[in-house]
Amino acid sequence: MSTDNDFDYWTQWPTASEKPSASDLDLQAIHGVEPLDAQLGVAEPLTVPAMLQDALFGQPEPTEADLARATGGDTGKVPPLHTYAVLDAAKVTNLPEMLDASGLEHRCLFKGDAYDELKDVAPWIARLEEGNRFTRNLFTRSDVPWHMWDSEPGIYVRSCGTFDAMWKHFRKFTKVQDEQGKWFYFRFWEPNAFIHLLEQPDTKRLLTAPDGCAFYHFYAPTKDATYVVTAPDVEAAEIKPFKLSNRHRTSFDAAIESKFARDYAVSLARSVPVRASALGIEGHDALGQMVTSVTEYLKPFGFSKRSDLGRMASCALFYGTHFLHDPRIAGLSQRYLTDAKSSPGLRAKRFQEALHKTVPIDVMTNAASVTKTLSQLRYALDRKEITQDYLAQVYTPEFGFHNADTAQQFIRTCQSQQQAKSLHSSECQMAHYILSALYTPYFLDDPLQEKLKAIFRDADDLKHNLLQELERRSTILEKT
Structure with a gap:
């Protein structure tokens, strides 16, 4: 907002670290x-x-x-x-x-x-x-x-x-x-x-x-x-x-980011209602939390324009809020998004192009993939076990697993998340391994996945509730 430099004085403020204090107004x-x-x-x-x-x-x-x-x-x-x-x-x-x-x-x-x-x-x-x-x-x-x-x-x-x-x-x-x-x-x-x-x-x-x-x-x-x-x-x-003051800058930063998250959430809900419906998202709060999460991750890399942040938030709606940490995608994130030699807009564009080649967006969002995941989930839960050989059938190149190293790193990430979320039962662990291929290993921390989070919290009837939820999602997607 400076009057003597190239800042966008309508939207951008210098970063500040001081936290605001209360007013007596x-x-x-x-x-x-x-x-x-x-x-x-x-x-x-x-x-x-x-x-x-x-x-x-x-x-x-x-x-x-x-x-x-x-x-x-x-x-x-x-x-x-x-x-x-x-x-x-x-x-x-x-x-x-x-x-x-x-x-x-x-x-x-x-x-x-x-x-x-x-x-x-x-x-x-x-x-x-x-x-x-x-x-x-x-x-x-x-x-x-x-x-x-x-x-x-x-x-x-x-x-x-x-x-x-x-x-x-x-x-x-x-x-x-x-x-x-x-x-x-x-x-x-x-x-x-x-x-x-x-x-x-x-x-x-x-x-x-x-x-x-x-x-x-x-x-x-x-x-x-x-x-x-x-x-x-x-x-x-x-x-x-x-x-x-720095307090004012911090306050305005928060206001601008909050408004962008809310406005873009409304825009996403209007432009892709089927995706929101399939995930069971009601209102705009979950979408706003997702946009905020993506924004916070990208700010240290110089991303501030709404168009660039919006491009990345749109990816997160289809791949998952924390998709940039997914082992299938983290390498692309590191390669393209942190390249300080290129503008943030060019970085975001190149990343999105590479992402769609590595993990095709239609595979992550269509009814056929949900139906396939449903079948894999039913098979594993019926047999009450899951093996490395079976995971090799789940983690295929179709879903972005192009080599054994990526699959093994993905499994380790799943195990780390299972431990963090106290998923001690074999049934919960099996379900997490399989669903992670479609929703990332971090789906239990994803504001877009409140339906799945609720099912895992009440795991007494996990099998029935998960199968029913995936059937619901598949039905919605098949109608489009």
């Missing part, structure tokens, strides 16, 4: 907020979800602080609360044009050369009005691009301040200095990042209104919840100037 979550639909044919459409109506457009009773600011403590002289939005043009197609057509007071937080170069991806502030179509579109979900709820376009502020006062205040934070005096663009308007930022103890300057007005609440709608922040009741003069 009042932060609450409103759960269960459902976005508006298109409201076709509705005579009096809502402007915002009913749960947010009073929050965003109500006029609460004046507080003692409000009365103190009013001349003579006259309630009639307490100015009304306005609703402002700080919105991200990088996340909303044609945001400047839509604001121009909205009839709302609005302005870009950048000016000069930054405005000329970046206005189409810059932050904008707008004063929202109840009943306005643009305001309604911010809180509406549909497939059209001007319905913006799913884009999480920004944060909302209730304040008695004027538009100019709000613009001047928030402009101060579009570029901030770190503790060494280096300037950075600062994406405080990202809802998830905003919430993580407020976990820090030194962020009150951002939330302290200019002289002569007050902030009432901040709202940060995300897919998980709408977060409400009560602004601190302190004077700006009492607060130190805002500096971008």
Whole structure:
């Protein structure tokens, strides 16, 4: 995010090691907020979800602080609360044009050369009005691009301040200095990042209104919840100037990674529903955990772009969350992904090509492979034993076992995992050996395999439950 280097200042932050500490700000979550639909044919459409109506457009009773600011403590002289939005043009197609057509007071937080170069991806502030179509579109979900709820376009502020006062205040934070005096663009308007930022103890300057007005609440709608922040009741003069610290960087790193994991999980669930259904995945939590795991593994090798991380996470959905540690694949991982001479994007592409040649993706995901594994599992469990010769029939080149050394290393990895998971019964061990060929030896640590993990935890009827689960998976895949 530096303004004088080649960092992607919209998404990337320097790595930091300090852990964030708690803030004393009042932060609450409103759960269960459902976005508006298109409201076709509705005579009096809502402007915002009913749960947010009073929050965003109500006029609460004046507080003692409000009365103190009013001349003579006259309630009639307490100015009304306005609703402002700080919105991200990088996340909303044609945001400047839509604001121009909205009839709302609005302005870009950048000016000069930054405005000329970046206005189409810059932050904008707008004063929202109840009943306005643009305001309604911010809180509406549909497939059209001007319905913006799913884009999480920004944060909302209730304040008695004027538009100019709000613009001047928030402009101060579009570029901030770190503790060494280096300037950075600062994406405080990202809802998830905003919430993580407020976990820090030194962020009150951002939330302290200019002289002569007050902030009432901040709202940060995300897919998980709408977060409400009560602004601190302190004077700006009492607060130190805002500096971008290692804590802030850590917090923003966490926010960016969390949002990417969640968003990509939603994308995967939509794009490959059959795979998710076959694995018995419900919701997006397991997919998000998988994306996070892959991201954490790849970060030390310089992977940060969403396209590269997404490519690798897509592989993990089909091969298993911990597939990069699988003995069939670990050599490819070491050869391609750690090659610092090539860009991460090129490394990911070359790795994926080599992976599909070594362990074909259709073999790992089709109904025939599940049916074959089911037959092998039934054979072993019926005979209550498994031999090296039989494993040689399971660990074939078709499944990526191209030499005896790979097969032996795979067996040792399975044994290590069986010991780590306390799989002491021969039945559990046999099942683990066979299922590992399809789901990696680490499937009992895989968030994508909750169904199998539950069966192994309750091993009293292991044979029946495993066979039934594989039959279910095979049936789903055969229908596609």
